[in-house]
Amino acid sequence: MQRTNFGDMACSIARTLDVIGEPWSPLVLRDVYAGFTRFEQIQADLGISRKVLTERLNHLVEQGVLERRPYDRRPRYEYVLTEKGTELVDLLMVMVRWGDTWLAGQAGAPVLYRHHACGEVSRVDLSCAHCGEPMHAGDVDLLPGPGAAS
Amino acid sequence: MQRTNFGDMACSIARTLDVIGEPWSPLVLRDVYAGFTRFEQIQADLGISRKVLTERLNHLVEQGVLERRPYDRRPRYEYVLTEKGTELVDLLMVMVRWGDTWLAGQAGAPVLYRHHACGEVSRVDLSCAHCGEPMHAGDVDLLPGPGAAS
DNA sequence: CAGTCAAAGTTCCTTCAGGGAACCCTGATT
DNA sequence: AATCAGGGTTCCCTGAAGGAACTTTGACTG
Numbered sequence: 001m002q003r004t005n006f007g008d009m010a011c012s013i014a015r016t017l018d019v020i021g022e023p024w025s026p027l028v029l030r031d032v033y034a035g036f037t038r039f040e041q042i043q044a045d046l047g048i049s050r051k052v053l054t055e056r057l058n059h060l061v062e063q064g065v066l067e068r069r070p071y072d073r074r075p076r077y078e079y080v081l082t083e084k085g086t087e088l089v090d091l092l093m094v095m096v097r098w099g100d101t102w103l104a105g106q107a108g109a110p111v112l113y114r115h116h117a118c119g120e121v122s123r124v125d126l127s128c129a130h131c132g133e134p135m136h137a138g139d140v141d142l143l144p145g146p147g148a149a150s
Numbered sequence: 151m152q153r154t155n156f157g158d159m160a161c162s163i164a165r166t167l168d169v170i171g172e173p174w175s176p177l178v179l180r181d182v183y184a185g186f187t188r189f190e191q192i193q194a195d196l197g198i199s200r201k202v203l204t205e206r207l208n209h210l211v212e213q214g215v216l217e218r219r220p221y222d223r224r225p226r227y228e229y230v231l232t233e234k235g236t237e238l239v240d241l242l243m244v245m246v247r248w249g250d251t252w253l254a255g256q257a258g259a260p261v262l263y264r265h266h267a268c269g270e271v272s273r274v275d276l277s278c279a280h281c282g283e284p285m286h287a288g289d290v291d292l293l294p295g296p297g298a299a300s
Numbered sequence: 301c302a303g304t305c306a307a308a309g310t311t312c313c314t315t316c317a318g319g320g321a322a323c324c325c326t327g328a329t330t
Numbered sequence: 331a332a333t334c335a336g337g338g339t340t341c342c343c344t345g346a347a348g349g350a351a352c353t354t355t356g357a358c359t360g
Contacts, residue, residue, distance in 0.1 A: 003173060003317070003347065004197075010260040012249025013180050013242055019253070023153060023171065023318075030163050033287060039337050047154070049319050054338060074327045076336055081287075084252050089287035090276050092163055094244045099162025102234050103169070107297035110160040113290040118281035121293070125282075126240050129275040131268035132282075137183060137231075137239035140263040143271070147257035153318070153346075173347075189308050199348050204309060224356045226307055 010149035016091075019063045024048050026092060028056050029081075032066060033089050037078040060085070093124045160299035166241075169213045174198050176242060178206050179231075182216060183239050187228040210235070243274045 007018035020026055024046065031042045043053050057079060060066040065085035071078045081089070093113070100109040100123065115122045128135040157168035170176055174196065181192045193203050207229060210216040215235035221228045231239070243263070250259040250273065265272045278285040 006177075011177070011180070012246045012254060012260060013176055015253040016245040016249040017173075017176060021173065021176075023167075026163055026167060026171075027156075027161070030161070034292065040335085043337095049321095050338070051320085051340085052318060055317095072327090072336090074336075075325085075338090076327095086287045087248060087251070091241070091244050091248060093276065093285070093287075093290075094241050095166040096162045098237060098241060099166040101237070103165040104162060104297050109295035110162060110297040110299070112293040112295040113285075114293060115278045115280060115283070115285055116289050116291070117283040117285075118278060120278075120280045122278045122280035122285070124276045124285050125279040126243065126274045127277045127282075128265045128268060128270075128272045130265065130270045130272035132275075132277075133265070133267040135243070135263075135265055135267075135272070135274050137236045137243075139266050140243075141266070142184065143262040143264060145259035145262040147254050147260040149260070190306085193308095199350095200309070201311085201349085202347060205346095222307090222356090224307075225309090225354080226356095 010147060019065060020060075020088060020091075022056065022059070024052060025056050025060065026095070028053070028060065029065070029085065029088060030092055032079050032081055032085075033092070037080060039077070039079075042079075090124075094126070097123045160297060169215060170210075170238060170241075172206065172209070174202060175206050175210065176245070178203070178210065179215070179235065179238060180242055182229050182231055182235075183242070187230060189227070189229075192229075240274075244276075247273045 005018065006014035006021065009015065020029065027046055028042060031045055036042050036045050039053065039057070042048070043050055046053075057066065057068070061068050061079070064082055065088060066079045067082050068077050068079055070076060096111065096113075104110070112121045113123060114120065126135050127133060155168065156164035156171065159165065170179065177196055178192060181195055186192050186195050189203065189207070192198070193200055196203075207216065207218070211218050211229070214232055215238060216229045217232050218227050218229055220226060246261065246263075254260070262271045263273060264270065276285050277283060
């Protein structure tokens, strides 16, 4: 095996990488989210090799992140986010926030997000699902869970 | 060039992938966060090739995510998270949440997070940095930002 | 003070995944 | 019948990942 299989590790990070950790996969997901739902659109937008795009789309469909659906009586297909895939977009939003903060430089953010609830251009923040207070690296203790390795 | 360089794209997701998108990098970051800070510890914990681990650590140090610091008068080094790297842990926490939800199965979460502020075992949630309300894929409009491509 | 030890890499070889260009298949349109 | 466009496949080449063996540095041991 050339690329190690992360899916078998008792680690949700490794397992998630097994789904979207391959090169291009997050960008494919971003494109679908942004409305580039067809093979040709994604290929042209990203400049990705057609071979690799085929592999990535198939993998994302197998993993239940995307759904492949026909949109014509000719053999034409578009890819749409499933619920599982829509929740993965959270991950992209956090990547955007970090990239905007640390890598965008002078030019500023390439894309802005306007939040429907308040109407403002904003960005995501991490909070505790239980108490709502901020929740970052230093705000938690790690404990072994029920699915921990033996 | 074999692997396309994402860092030049006008996209914070692509730029972030340029920093931690290579195979193993998020797991290396996780290990450092979890207290496996030395080469031998990380190598043994992950089972990663020594060659690849060297490459990943060097890259993460170059990108300012990790700092390499001596801990002995012998040539011994440990890797610690910088501020830039600590903020990347947010990304890991979101990966954990998604993986726990969609991939953990019967066994349940391998690791639990206890939040200092409330003392409860919890998980991260995404909220708007401006108004504090939930902020997910369907809750925003995308707009071109100042750093958008010409 | 030669021999041993452990951490932290480096070197070398093999295998397989990514890049890229050319080709193919299907059903509609002219 | 010929053309067209979307959505892939096929092929070859290069370079990254795996893995084992080797090296370097300084400290410790008898």
